[in-house]
Amino acid sequence: xxxETKLYQKLSQQLVMTPQLRQxxxxxxxxxxELEEIVSQELEENPxxxxxxxxxxxxxxxxxxxxxxxxxxxxxxxEWPEPMTARETTEEVGASDRLTDIDWKEYLQxxxxxxxxxxxxxxxxxxxxxxxxxxLENMPLKRMSLTEHLIWQLRMNGIPSEEEPIAAVLLGHxxxxxxxxxxxxxxxxxxxxxxxxVERVLHRIQELDPPGVGARDLRECLLIQLRAxxxxxxxxxxxxxxxxxxxxxxxxxxxxxxxxxSVEEVSEAAKRIATLEPKPGRDFDEGEVRYVTPDVFVxxxxxxxxxxLNEDGLPRLRVSNYYRQxxxxxxxxxxxxxxxxxxxxxxxxxxxxxxxxxxxYLVTQSIVKFQRGFFEHGISHLKPLVLKDVAMDVxxxxxxxxxxxxxxxxxxxxxxxxxxxxxTSSLQTADGDEVSAESVKERIRAIIAQEDPRNPLSDQxxxxxxxxxxxxxxxxxxxxxxxxxxxxxxxxxxxxx
Numbered sequence: 001x002x003x004e005t006k007l008y009q010k011l012s013q014q015l016v017m018t019p020q021l022r023q024x025x026x027x028x029x030x031x032x033x034e035l036e037e038i039v040s041q042e043l044e045e046n047p048x049x050x051x052x053x054x055x056x057x058x059x060x061x062x063x064x065x066x067x068x069x070x071x072x073x074x075x076x077x078x079e080w081p082e083p084m085t086a087r088e089t090t091e092e093v094g095a096s097d098r099l100t101d102i103d104w105k106e107y108l109q110x111x112x113x114x115x116x117x118x119x120x121x122x123x124x125x126x127x128x129x130x131x132x133x134x135x136l137e138n139m140p141l142k143r144m145s146l147t148e149h150l151i152w153q154l155r156m157n158g159i160p161s162e163e164e165p166i167a168a169v170l171l172g173h174x175x176x177x178x179x180x181x182x183x184x185x186x187x188x189x190x191x192x193x194x195x196x197x198v199e200r201v202l203h204r205i206q207e208l209d210p211p212g213v214g215a216r217d218l219r220e221c222l223l224i225q226l227r228a229x230x231x232x233x234x235x236x237x238x239x240x241x242x243x244x245x246x247x248x249x250x251x252x253x254x255x256x257x258x259x260x261x262s263v264e265e266v267s268e269a270a271k272r273i274a275t276l277e278p279k280p281g282r283d284f285d286e287g288e289v290r291y292v293t294p295d296v297f298v299x300x301x302x303x304x305x306x307x308x309l310n311e312d313g314l315p316r317l318r319v320s321n322y323y324r325q326x327x328x329x330x331x332x333x334x335x336x337x338x339x340x341x342x343x344x345x346x347x348x349x350x351x352x353x354x355x356x357x358x359x360x361y362l363v364t365q366s367i368v369k370f371q372r373g374f375f376e377h378g379i380s381h382l383k384p385l386v387l388k389d390v391a392m393d394v395x396x397x398x399x400x401x402x403x404x405x406x407x408x409x410x411x412x413x414x415x416x417x418x419x420x421x422x423x424t425s426s427l428q429t430a431d432g433d434e435v436s437a438e439s440v441k442e443r444i445r446a447i448i449a450q451e452d453p454r455n456p457l458s459d460q461x462x463x464x465x466x467x468x469x470x471x472x473x474x475x476x477x478x479x480x481x482x483x484x485x486x487x488x489x490x491x492x493x494x495x496x497x
Contacts, residue, residue, distance in 0.1 A: 024352040028359060028400070031407035032293050032313075035353070039315055042349055048323040048339065049346040051315040146178060146213070146284035147171050153208045165191055166201040170214070178213040178281030179221070212280035219244050225276045235261060236269040247273065250494045267495075294411035296364045296419075298375060305368050305375055309357055317353070319346050359396070359404045360419075366393045367410075367422045374422070378414050380443065382436040384426030427473060435471060441481045443471070448487055453495040 027035060043049055144152075150171055159167060169191060173182040180202070188198045205214040211228045215221035222240045231237055239247055243255045252266045259266075297308045327339045370389060373381030387398045394401070405419035426434035447465055451457045457465075459478040466473050482489070 020348045020352075023348060024355060025403065027349075027352045028356045029403035029406045032295050032310075032409075034407075035356075036313060039317070039349075039353070042346075043315070046342050046346050046349075048320045048342040049349065050318050050320045052318050144284070146174065146176075146281045149284060150174075150205065150208055150213065154204070157204075159204070163197070163201050163204070166193060166198055167205065170198075170202055170205060174214070174281070176281055177279040178210065178215070178284075180214055180216050210277070210280040210283065212277060215280075218278060221278065221280065222273065222276050234269070234272075235259070235265060236272045239266070239269055240273060249491055292409050292416060294416055295360055295408045296410045298364070298368060298410055298412045300375070300413055305372070307361060307364050307368060309361055314353075317346075317350050319343060319350070356404075359400065360408060362394045362396075363390060363401055363404045364410055364419065366390045367419065369393070371422050375412055375414065378442075380439050382422070382424060382439045382442075384434045384436050385423050387423060390423075427471060437481075440466070440471060440473065441485060443469075444478060444481055445485060445487070448482075448493070451493075453493065456490040456493040458490045 027038065030038065043051060154167055166187065169187050170180065170182075173180060173187075175181050184195060184198045184202065187193075188195045191198075202214055206212075206224050207228075208214075211225040212221040215224055219240060222244075223237065226232065226234065226237045226240065238259055239255060243258060246255050246258075247270060250270075252263050252270065256263045256266045293313070294310050297310060299306050299308070323339055323343060327336060327343060367385075367390060368375060370385050370393075371383060373383060387401045391398045391401045396404075405423070408419045409416055410419055421438075424436045424438045427437060427440055443466065444462060447457065447462055459482065460475045462482075463473055463475045463478050466478075479489075487493075
């Protein structure tokens with residue numbers, strides 16, 4: 001069989017993921033805070049991108065960049081985002097000369113860190129002090145961690161030098177809640193110290209603030225707090241020491257029988273124990289607080305719900321006219337290629353942000369249309385909704401809707417929610433209708449809130465109550481929803497009168 005070489009022509013279509021498309025997808029799915037960081041970084045790295053601070057105008061204007069400047073047109077509509085007004089960038093040339101306008105004598109008097117030099121100068125009239133100077137109470141402070149707080153107390157109390165290495169190891173093994181996560185035997189072996197010395201240092205740490213820090217389990221944590229309050233001989237101390245497992249199950253009758261006291265006394269002691277802090281290090285959590293900024297607002301005006309985008313904090317971007325002029329007058333060298341690339345990058349960023357805002361707006365409008373009952377009355381009127389419903393309504397792909405709702409928040413008359421919150425699964429009712437899983441969870445929460453604490457409802461009883469309301473739900477589903485909401489089972493919700 002002879003071998004021969006032949007040439008074939010083949011015509012095919014394939015989707016190519018261009019860098020611009022990747023950027024548009026990324027901008028669509030990032031959170032508002034991440035978008036601000038992307039814009040800030042691009043403003044630093046791309047000299048052709050500018051922030052408009054001269055006029056109050058819409059977030060983004062559109063501009064047609066012609067081939068004359070070296071840029072092609074958009075494949076969608078032949079337009080690119082446009083700068084709002086021309087800005088003379090040549091005025092920035094002499095910016096460095098403004099340093100000579102600074103009153104350095106006044107600067108050194110007010111902001112110098114040299115205290116001795118400042119004291120040697122002429123006394124300054126405090127009434128004439130610079131009004132722009134930041135007061136001390138407005139200076140940002142670093143939040144002290146739990147370890148730093150404990151080290152400060154040990155140093156103030158004068159810890160012996162030979163105990164410092166032991167204390168350092170013990171403090172290094174405290175978790176975020178303030179519990180010790182290492183065995184004292186291991187610390188003694190690691191430092192080649194006797195067990196009594198390590199235990200003595202641990203007791204020294206347990207005497208510090210916050211009370212309960214350095215405990216090895218919940219029982220020890222609570223006992224430390226009761227001892228610090230001088231309640232070693234109290235009933236609460238005895239309950240924590242001997243009957244903590246029964247207290248977790250609210251078996252007040254068995255505790256009363258074992259300790260020889262009345263159920264009423266046990267109930268009062270339980271109330272005292274409930275005031276103790278099970279996580280002493282909670283207030284020293286080093287995690288930063290996350291503030292949610294809504295991307296969209298939904299306001300009710302008359303009988304209609306109006307959707308508005310939150311544009312506060314997003315810079316108004318435009319392509320620099322100065323660099324467009326440079327591009328039109330430049331030759332064919334590397335400089336023109338560089339400016340052309342940066343202009344194209346700036347235009348794509350502006351267009352991607354504009355497309356993101358438009359997509360979020362349309363998706364939110366569709367959600368408001370489907371979930372009008374929620375915006376009127378709350379979670380109990382939330383309807384089942386899937387991505388496909390919104391995608392068909394706005395004429396987009398489901399993946400686009402999913403990205404548009406990821407990490408986005410909307411402020412509504414019922415509160416602030418993530419956009420993904422409105423997409424919930426459905427449960428069948430006895431009438432054949434569908435009800436949202438979130439509304440069922442809310443109903444379970446309401447049923448438990450209204451129960452008799454002396455005789456709490458079991459999951460099976462809750463399922464029967466829902467069945468009477470035409471919601472067909474199994475006991476295990478009730479248990480799953482209850483656990484998702486962080487509600488204890490009936491055995492641990494029981495309380496005495």
